Amino acid sequence: MSLLVVGSTAFDTIETPSGTAKDCLGGSATYFALAARMFTAVRLVSVVGQDFPAAHRAMLEQKGIDCQGLEQKPGKTFRWHGRYSADMNARETIDVQLNTFGEFAPKVPPALRDSRFVFLANGSPRTQMAVVQQMAKPEFVVADTMDLWIDRERPALLELLQRVNGLIVNDAEVRMLTGESNLIRAGKAVLALGPSLAIVKKGEHGCFLFSPYFHYALPAYPTERVTDPTGAGDSFAGGFMGHLAGCDSVSLWNMKRAVAYGTVTASITVEGFGVDRLAAADRGTVERRYQELLQFVQS
Amino acid sequence: MSLLVVGSTAFDTIETPSGTAKDCLGGSATYFALAARMFTAVRLVSVVGQDFPAAHRAMLEQKGIDCQGLEQKPGKTFRWHGRYSADMNARETIDVQLNTFGEFAPKVPPALRDSRFVFLANGSPRTQMAVVQQMAKPEFVVADTMDLWIDRERPALLELLQRVNGLIVNDAEVRMLTGESNLIRAGKAVLALGPSLAIVKKGEHGCFLFSPYFHYALPAYPTERVTDPTGAGDSFAGGFMGHLAGCDSVSLWNMKRAVAYGTVTASITVEGFGVDRLAAADRGTVERRYQELLQFVQS
Numbered sequence: 001m002s003l004l005v006v007g008s009t010a011f012d013t014i015e016t017p018s019g020t021a022k023d024c025l026g027g028s029a030t031y032f033a034l035a036a037r038m039f040t041a042v043r044l045v046s047v048v049g050q051d052f053p054a055a056h057r058a059m060l061e062q063k064g065i066d067c068q069g070l071e072q073k074p075g076k077t078f079r080w081h082g083r084y085s086a087d088m089n090a091r092e093t094i095d096v097q098l099n100t101f102g103e104f105a106p107k108v109p110p111a112l113r114d115s116r117f118v119f120l121a122n123g124s125p126r127t128q129m130a131v132v133q134q135m136a137k138p139e140f141v142v143a144d145t146m147d148l149w150i151d152r153e154r155p156a157l158l159e160l161l162q163r164v165n166g167l168i169v170n171d172a173e174v175r176m177l178t179g180e181s182n183l184i185r186a187g188k189a190v191l192a193l194g195p196s197l198a199i200v201k202k203g204e205h206g207c208f209l210f211s212p213y214f215h216y217a218l219p220a221y222p223t224e225r226v227t228d229p230t231g232a233g234d235s236f237a238g239g240f241m242g243h244l245a246g247c248d249s250v251s252l253w254n255m256k257r258a259v260a261y262g263t264v265t266a267s268i269t270v271e272g273f274g275v276d277r278l279a280a281a282d283r284g285t286v287e288r289r290y291q292e293l294l295q296f297v298q299s
Numbered sequence: 300m301s302l303l304v305v306g307s308t309a310f311d312t313i314e315t316p317s318g319t320a321k322d323c324l325g326g327s328a329t330y331f332a333l334a335a336r337m338f339t340a341v342r343l344v345s346v347v348g349q350d351f352p353a354a355h356r357a358m359l360e361q362k363g364i365d366c367q368g369l370e371q372k373p374g375k376t377f378r379w380h381g382r383y384s385a386d387m388n389a390r391e392t393i394d395v396q397l398n399t400f401g402e403f404a405p406k407v408p409p410a411l412r413d414s415r416f417v418f419l420a421n422g423s424p425r426t427q428m429a430v431v432q433q434m435a436k437p438e439f440v441v442a443d444t445m446d447l448w449i450d451r452e453r454p455a456l457l458e459l460l461q462r463v464n465g466l467i468v469n470d471a472e473v474r475m476l477t478g479e480s481n482l483i484r485a486g487k488a489v490l491a492l493g494p495s496l497a498i499v500k501k502g503e504h505g506c507f508l509f510s511p512y513f514h515y516a517l518p519a520y521p522t523e524r525v526t527d528p529t530g531a532g533d534s535f536a537g538g539f540m541g542h543l544a545g546c547d548s549v550s551l552w553n554m555k556r557a558v559a560y561g562t563v564t565a566s567i568t569v570e571g572f573g574v575d576r577l578a579a580a581d582r583g584t585v586e587r588r589y590q591e592l593l594q595f596v597q598s
Contacts, residue, residue, distance in 0.1 A: 183503070184523050202504065204482070205501065219505065219507075222516070224484050297516050298515075
């Protein structure tokens with residue numbers, strides 16, 4: 001079924017203990033779409049500047065991603081420069097140039113408003129809400145958020161949470177949002193804010209899924225070498241939402257499989273810089289890792 | 300089948316964000332034995348001083364723990380005083396009085412030397428080795444260790460690792476032992492040091508099991524309120540070894556179940572101060588949590 005993602009497209013300069021990569025194609029919507037396209041047709045809504053090479057758009061389209069919502073505006077593309085700690089569990093932002101993304105007011109093209117599955121990548125909750133309001137009849141809307149919005153835009157975020165079906169956040173974010181340090185309590189507390197689904201990502205420690213009817217824990221894929229963690233969260237969301245949209249079902253059984261597929265697409269992303277590994281992967285790669293993951297966690 | 304544990308018996312004073320408990324019965328062998336006795340007959344080898352109340356020994360014996368190896372010596376019982384951080388993920392030692400445990404040279408009573416399953420709780424690797432050498436024909440020997448021995452007694456520890464079947468350590472310890480920061484690589488690196496089983500405990504993030512033939516990951520039981528993490532690791536080892544000894548099998552299937560039982564016994568321990576919850580629990584409590592855990596992780 002139709003899956004829409006709204007988020008950033010960026011050029012990232014990334015420093016990790018494995019090396020440095022300059023001006024990689026990145027951005028939340030890019031990682032999400034490149035992961036999700038292995039499961040279903042994806043529609044990308046984002047913004048870039050005049051410096052965005054036609055070759056990048058062509059690559060995304062060649063991967064089957066619908067780019068009619070990828071606006072090109074006067075000015076430059078969003079740029080981010082970050083540096084990871086030795087154990088890659090922390091990162092600092094060296095430089096951010098929002099450029100065209102600074103005034104991103106996403107317009108969902110009319111032909112895409114019928115999308116039934118929607119992912120609101122990290123962005124201001126007001127912008128995320130504006131997207132929800134443009135959709136005709138979305139069936140399953142999931143949002144990401146970050147510390148900045150939890151801190152500065154809490155009322156707008158709480159309002160958004162009343163309008164979405166799910167929230168995907170990391171451990172630090174869910175603690176900040178709910179004030180609960182215990183992650184089980186924090187995950188349940190999200191459900192009290194509106195969504196019927198809360199996913200808490202814990203990086204190398206896997207993730208938790210909370211719903212009113214069941215809870216689920218899945219360890220991470222046993223990756224032996226992390227090259228660059230950038231985009232892991234959005235790649236997770238892409239695999240997760242891609243699988244759900246692809247089978248057009250949010251049953252318990254499919255939710256669990258979706259979490260495993262998200263875990264797999266994230267594991268592919270972190271093995272290379274930027275989107276390289278993810279863009280090169282195909283459904284065969286995904287299925288092999290999915291089977292390996294199931295063996296690793298099978299009780 | 301016969302399960303022997305050699306380790307400490309102590310009085311602990313514990314400060315956590317939940318409160319303070321003075322002079323609780325504790326020690327690695329105590330936690331281990333109280334967890335393992337729910338699965339099989341346990342034999343305890345440890346040392347206490349003249350201040351050890353007869354009521355404590357009676358309680359252990361009443362739980363079915365064979366205490367003929369619990370030596371009572373002139374002097375005082377080992378005392379430890381610790382304080383946990385707000386999130387309970389770190390602790391500092393306020394005071395240690397080794398007392399009778401300082402010269403602990405475990406003597407396994409002749410009647411217990413036929414034990415087929417042996418757990419060497421945290422202690423000097425020379426002491427652990429001395430225990431191995433006293434056993435008649437141990438079938439499955441598992442050791443714990445800590446940063447102190449990895450740092451100061453590495454040669455003796457490496458020698459011990461050639462003589463044991465398994466090692467149970469936490470994430471920080473396995474990184475220190477192997478020099479690998481990635482836990483999957485670290486776990487595999489332990490296997491190269493001798494044991495055919497390495498378990499890496501990650502506290503609230505669950506654990507990994509490594510063997511030459513399979514790897515396994517299990518999230519922690521979804522505990523909502525941690526009162527006191529003291530003894531969680533030894534309670535894990537007790538549930539793990541207790542199950543294996545109880546069914547007298549180290550098959551893949553039983554190993555996975557044993558990890559789940561260890562996870563369950565650890566989760567019971569952390570819900571109260573000291574050994575209170577663990578001593579009060581019975582096999583029914585364990586089985587209910589085991590089913591809950593399976594539901595939580597079932598893919």
